[in-house]
Amino acid sequence: MTQDGRALVVSPQAYALGVRRGMRAGGIRALAPETQLLERDHERERAVQDGLVLALLRFTPNIALAEDFGILMEVGRSLMLFGGAHRLAQQVRACARTLGIRVVIGAAPTAVGAWLLARRPRRGFEPVVRRCLRMERLKRLLDRLPCLLLPEAKPHTAWMDGVGAVHLGALRRLPRSGLKRRTSAALVDTLDLAYGERIELHRWLAIAETFDARLELFGRIEHADALLDGAAKLVLQMTGWLQGSHKAVCQFVLLMEHERGRTAIAPTPLEVALAEPAWQSEHLLRLLRERLAKLPLQAPAIGLRLITTHLEAMVPQTASLFPEAGGSSSDMLRLMELLTARLGHENVLLPQPLADHRPEVCNVWVSAAAKPRKIEAPPDDLARPFWLLAQPIRLLLRDMRPFYGGPLALIRGPERIEAGWWFDDTAARDYYVAQGQDAACFWIYQERGGAMEWYLHGLFA
Amino acid sequence: MISASVPHAAPGAVGIDPSQLPHVWRACELARAREPVAASGHAELDAQLPGGGWPRGALVELLLRQPGIGEMQLLKPILAQLSAQRRVALVQPPYVPQASAAASWGINASSLLWLRPKVTADALWCTEQLLKAGTCGAVVLWQQAIRLESLRRLHLAAQSTETWFWLIRPLSCATEPSPAVLRLGLKPAHGGIAVDVLKRRGPQCEAELIIPLGDMPDRRIDHDNHAPPIQPVPAVFAAGSTAPVLV
Numbered sequence: 001m002t003q004d005g006r007a008l009v010v011s012p013q014a015y016a017l018g019v020r021r022g023m024r025a026g027g028i029r030a031l032a033p034e035t036q037l038l039e040r041d042h043e044r045e046r047a048v049q050d051g052l053v054l055a056l057l058r059f060t061p062n063i064a065l066a067e068d069f070g071i072l073m074e075v076g077r078s079l080m081l082f083g084g085a086h087r088l089a090q091q092v093r094a095c096a097r098t099l100g101i102r103v104v105i106g107a108a109p110t111a112v113g114a115w116l117l118a119r120r121p122r123r124g125f126e127p128v129v130r131r132c133l134r135m136e137r138l139k140r141l142l143d144r145l146p147c148l149l150l151p152e153a154k155p156h157t158a159w160m161d162g163v164g165a166v167h168l169g170a171l172r173r174l175p176r177s178g179l180k181r182r183t184s185a186a187l188v189d190t191l192d193l194a195y196g197e198r199i200e201l202h203r204w205l206a207i208a209e210t211f212d213a214r215l216e217l218f219g220r221i222e223h224a225d226a227l228l229d230g231a232a233k234l235v236l237q238m239t240g241w242l243q244g245s246h247k248a249v250c251q252f253v254l255l256m257e258h259e260r261g262r263t264a265i266a267p268t269p270l271e272v273a274l275a276e277p278a279w280q281s282e283h284l285l286r287l288l289r290e291r292l293a294k295l296p297l298q299a300p301a302i303g304l305r306l307i308t309t310h311l312e313a314m315v316p317q318t319a320s321l322f323p324e325a326g327g328s329s330s331d332m333l334r335l336m337e338l339l340t341a342r343l344g345h346e347n348v349l350l351p352q353p354l355a356d357h358r359p360e361v362c363n364v365w366v367s368a369a370a371k372p373r374k375i376e377a378p379p380d381d382l383a384r385p386f387w388l389l390a391q392p393i394r395l396l397l398r399d400m401r402p403f404y405g406g407p408l409a410l411i412r413g414p415e416r417i418e419a420g421w422w423f424d425d426t427a428a429r430d431y432y433v434a435q436g437q438d439a440a441c442f443w444i445y446q447e448r449g450g451a452m453e454w455y456l457h458g459l460f461a
Numbered sequence: 462m463i464s465a466s467v468p469h470a471a472p473g474a475v476g477i478d479p480s481q482l483p484h485v486w487r488a489c490e491l492a493r494a495r496e497p498v499a500a501s502g503h504a505e506l507d508a509q510l511p512g513g514g515w516p517r518g519a520l521v522e523l524l525l526r527q528p529g530i531g532e533m534q535l536l537k538p539i540l541a542q543l544s545a546q547r548r549v550a551l552v553q554p555p556y557v558p559q560a561s562a563a564a565s566w567g568i569n570a571s572s573l574l575w576l577r578p579k580v581t582a583d584a585l586w587c588t589e590q591l592l593k594a595g596t597c598g599a600v601v602l603w604q605q606a607i608r609l610e611s612l613r614r615l616h617l618a619a620q621s622t623e624t625w626f627w628l629i630r631p632l633s634c635a636t637e638p639s640p641a642v643l644r645l646g647l648k649p650a651h652g653g654i655a656v657d658v659l660k661r662r663g664p665q666c667e668a669e670l671i672i673p674l675g676d677m678p679d680r681r682i683d684h685d686n687h688a689p690p691i692q693p694v695p696a697v698f699a700a701g702s703t704a705p706v707l708v
Contacts, residue, residue, distance in 0.1 A: 331596045334594075335590065335594040335596055338590060339587050339591075342583065342586065342587065343576065343578050343579075343583060343587060346577075347576065347578065347579070348574070348576055348577075349574070349575040349576075349577065350571070350575075351558075351560030351563075351570050351571065351573050353560045353564075353570065359559065359561075363557060363559045363560060363561065365557075365560075368574070382565075383565070383676065384559055384561050384565065385529075385562060386533045386534075386558060386562045386563065387528065387533075387554075387556035387558065387559070388556060388558075390556070411678060435679065436649075438648075439649040439651045440527065440529060440530050440649040441529075441678050441679070458559070459528065459529025459556060460529065460531065460534075460677060460678060461528065461529045461531060461532050461533040
C-alpha cells in the first residue's frame with residue numbers, strides 16, 4: 001500500500017522480493033514488476049474505524065477518536081468488571097480481530113499517555129511496554145519516548161535536534177516559558193496532558209439512536225452460509241452498540257446486497273425476530289448460522305447491511321447465586337429459537353389437544369413459535385395409545401379377522417366414536433384394542449357404513 | 462511363619478467383610494453409579510440396573526424389536542416425574558405422539574416437545590443442542606441407523622448435562638458396538654414388556670426380565686384354538702355368517 005507515492009505497508013510476499021517501507025513506486029516496479037500498488041484510502045479506513053468503535057461500545061460508552069486512526073476509550077472505572085487491564089486488552093484485541101483489524105493497545109492513566117505508548121516504535125524483537133497503570137511509572141516511560149511521536153513536535157524538528165532534545169524527558173527539562181515561545185503553546189499543552197498535569201477533556205462520540213451498518217464483502221459470494229463471516233462482524237458491531245446504548249434487539253434484518261447488473265436487484269432480506277430481546281452475540285450468531293444455511297441466494301452478494309427494526313430497553317438478567325437445574329426459561333426460549341431456525345417452525349411442535357373424540361382432531365400439535373393457548377382437557381379419561389398413525393393403514397381380513405403381520409385378536413372394545421357430522425367430516429368408527437400373536441397391542445377401528453373396512457390407527461407403546 | 466511376622470491385629474479388625482468396605486468393588490457386583498440415577502419406577506428393572514435406576518448424563522440405548530411394544534410405558538414413571546418441572550423432548554419418533562395418552566399417564570403434556578427433523582444429520586444436531594443446553598429433563602431420540610462416531614458424540618454431549626437421554630434403535634443393532642453405558646433389548650410380552658439387559662456396568666444379566674406394565678391392555682389368547690376374536694357388533698355383522706364365540 002502506498003501513500004504519497006511511497007510504500008507504507010508491505011506484504012510478506014513483496015518483502016521477500018526486496019520491497020521495503022518508504023520505497024518509491026518506481027523503485028518497487030523495478031524490483032518486483034508484478035507487485036500490486038494500492039493507494040491508501042482514508043475514506044474506507046474511516047469506515048472500518050467506525051465499525052470498530054461500534055463494536056468497542058460494549059466496553060465503555062466513553063469513546064473518542066484520536067489522531068492517526070486512534071481510538072481513545074475511558075475504561076478506568078470498569079477495569080474490575082473486565083478482570084483487569086490485561087484481560088480487557090485481550091478482549092479488545094479479540095474483538096478487533098473478529099472484525100479483521102489489527103490493533104496496538106496502549107493503556108495509561110492519561111489518554112495522551114496511552115496514545116503515545118500505543119504508538120511507541122518497536123525496536124527489533126524486544127518487548128515494548130505499552131501498559132502502565134500508575135502515574136509515576138507513566139512519567140518514567142514517557143521521559144524515554146522520542147519527541148517526534150507528538151504530532152505537535154513535527155514543525156520544530158530542526159530546533160529540537162539543535163538543542164539536543166531527543167526524548168520527551170529532555171524537552172520537559174527545558175524552561176517552560178522559553179519552550180512555549182520557541183515552539184508552540186499546543187506542544188506544551190499536550191505535554192501537560194500526557195503527564196497528567198492538566199485535566200483532559202474529551203469530546204465523546206455520540207451513540208446513534210438506531211443501528212444501520214454496512215459491510216463490503218471481499219468478493220462475490222454465492223452461497224448464503226459463506227456470508228456468515230461478514231454477518232458475524234456486523235453482529236459484533238450491533239451487540240457492541242446495543243450494550244453501549246443499553247438496548248436489546250427484538251427484530252433485525254440482514255440485507256444481502258447484490259451486484260448491479262443490467263437491472264438493479266433488490267437486496268435479499270433475512271428477517272430475524274426474537275422471542276426474547278437479546279444483546280449477546282453468541283445466540284444471534286447461532287440463529288443466523290441456521291437461517292443462512294437455509295437461505296437461497298438469487299444472485300451473488302457483494303455487500304451486507306444490518307438494520308435493527310425493533311428495539312427495547314435492556315433488562316439485565318438477575319443472576320441467582322445457585323444455578324437452577326435446567327437453566328432459566330430464557331435458556332429454553334433461546335434453544336427453541338435455535339431449533340426452529342434450523343428445522344423450520346412446522347417441525348418444532350408443542351401439544352395443543354382439543355376437546356374432541358376423534359383422535360386425529362384431538363391430537364393437535366402446534367408450532368412452538370405460535371402463541372400458546374389454553375390446553376383443552378380431553379373429553380374423557382379413556383385408554384389411548386401413545387403412538388397414533390398419521391394416516392390410518394387399511395388392514396386385510398383373513399378368516400374374518402383383521403390381519404397385521406399376523407392375525408389380530410380383539411381384546412377390548414368396541415368404543416364407538418361418531419363425531420364431526422357438523423363439519424361434514426363425519427367419523428363413524430368402532431375402535432378396538434387388538435393384540436397380535438407376539439402380544440403387541442394395536443388400536444384398530446372398523447368404519448361403520450360403506451365398505452366396513454378395518455384400519456390400524458395406533459400402537460400401544 | 463507368616464502369622465508370626467504379622468503383628469497382632471485388633472480383635473475387631475479381623476472379621477471385616479470386604480463387601481462392607483466402601484470403594485471396594487467386586488466383579489460379581491453391579492457397578493455403583495457415579496452419576497445420579499433416577500428410579501425407573503419398575504422394581505424388577507431397578508434391581509438389575511447399576512445404581513438402581515436410569516443413569517443421568519449418559520447414553521442409554523433401548524433396542525426394540527418393533528415400535529409400539531410398551532417402550533414409552535417403560536419410561537412412563539420417570540417421564541412423569543421429569544415432566545413436572547422440565548421439558549421432555551421427543552426427537553424423530555416413528556409415529557405421532559398422542560398428548561392425551563401422555564396426560565392420562567400422569568405426564569405433564571404441555572411439557573412435551575416433538576421435533577421432526579427431516580434428515581438424520583438434523584436429528585443428531587438437534588439432540589446435541591438439546592443435550593448441550595441442558596434445559597430439557599429428558600431427551601428421547603429415535604434412529605434407525607447411526608454411525609459409531611455419532612454415538613460417541615452423543616454420549617459425550619450427554620455426559621456434560623443434567624438430562625436423561627435415551628436412544629431408541631431397532632433390536633438388530635444389538636450386535637453393533639456402542640459406547641452406551643446401558644443397553645436394553647425390548648420385546649413384547651403379555652401384560653408388560655420383556656427386557657434383556659444387553660450391556661451394563663457389572664456382570665452379565667442372563668435372565669430375561671418381564672416388567673409388568675399396568676396400562677398395557679392385555680388378554681392372554683391362545684391363537685391356535687381358532688377362537689374368532691371378533692365380538693360381532695350387531696350393527697356391523699350380519700347374523701348367521703359366523704357363529705360368534707366369545708373369548
